[in-house]
Structure formats: C-alpha cells, structure tokens
Amino acid sequence: MQLSTILKPAAVRVIGHATSKKRLFQDLGEIGQAVYRLNAAATVDALQERESLGPTGVGHGVALPHARIEELDHVIGVFLRLERPLDFDAVDRQPVDLIFALFAPKESGVEHLKALALVSRTMRDAAVCAKLRANTDPAALHAVLTEARSNQAA
Numbered sequence: 001m002q003l004s005t006i007l008k009p010a011a012v013r014v015i016g017h018a019t020s021k022k023r024l025f026q027d028l029g030e031i032g033q034a035v036y037r038l039n040a041a042a043t044v045d046a047l048q049e050r051e052s053l054g055p056t057g058v059g060h061g062v063a064l065p066h067a068r069i070e071e072l073d074h075v076i077g078v079f080l081r082l083e084r085p086l087d088f089d090a091v092d093r094q095p096v097d098l099i100f101a102l103f104a105p106k107e108s109g110v111e112h113l114k115a116l117a118l119v120s121r122t123m124r125d126a127a128v129c130a131k132l133r134a135n136t137d138p139a140a141l142h143a144v145l146t147e148a149r150s151n152q153a154a
Contacts, residue, residue: 004146057090066102
C-alpha cells in the first residue's frame with residue numbers, strides 16, 4: 001500500500017485557521033464530499049464519534065483523525081496543513097498543524113490498519129513534517145507525502 005493510492009491531490013489543502021476541532025471536522029467532511037463524494041454530515045458524525053473514544057492528536061503537531069464510513073469500498077485520505085495550529089487535545093498537549101484524516105469502509109479490518117500504520121510512520125518522520133511545514137502549495141505537499149514512504153521503501 002502506498003499513500004498515492006489513498007490520497008488524491010485534490011484532497012490536500014492548506015487552511016489558514018480552524019476555530020475548533022468541530023470546525024476542522026466540518027472542513028474534512030466538506031473536502032471528503034467534494035473530492036470523494038462522501039456524505040459530509042455522516043463523515044463529520046463518524047469523525048466525532050471516533051474522537052469521543054480518545055483524541056487522535058498523536059503529538060509533535062500531528063493529528064490522525066479516522067473513521068469508518070458505510071459508503072466506501074476502499075481507504076481514502078484527506079490532508080490539511082493549518083497555517084495557525086489548533087488545540088486538538090493531543091497526547092503531548094501541543095496544538096496541531098498537520099492533519100491526515102483516513103476514512104475506511106465499515107467492514108475493513110486489515111486494510112484500515114495498514115493504512116493507519118503507513119500514515120503514522122510517514123507523519124512520525126521529522127524530515128517529512130519539516131518539509132510539510134515549509135510548503136504552502138498543495139501539489140508540493142502531496143508530492144512530499146506520496147514520495148516519503150516510496151523512497152524509504154526502495
């Protein structure tokens with residue numbers, strides 16, 4: 001599995017400021033609807049339901065919100081870079097500015113876990129995060145994300 005199969009270039013965005021986690025989830029739902037034709041309201045509900053189990057802010061300014069969505073048949077992603085970090089109840093209590101959301105089919109088991117592990121490994125790479133924070137062009141961000149694991153795997 002590669003990030004290029006999960007993340008469409010159109011699903012990579014830079015947002016100036018999200019006022020709350022709920023607003024961020026609404027942005028993710030709207031992007032999911034525009035790029036992948038997801039039901040935005042159902043996507044937001046699924047993200048909030050998952051988040052209620054425990055925060056998905058993994059530390060170092062990174063959040064990996066994820067949810068299972070009925071209408072999907074494969075794992076997809078949305079990446080956001082915030083120009084102003086947002087309090088996300090992360091494990092290290094630091095605000096987040098890099099958000100990689102994953103959406104998986106309701107019944108996906110291993111595929112969802114493999115995708116989450118891949119995204120987690122990518123976003124734990126300090127060099128990748130530095131490049132993401134240094135760019136504001138969505139095409140460049142997509143290239144950094146999709147090349148990161150490919151180069152390491154080779």
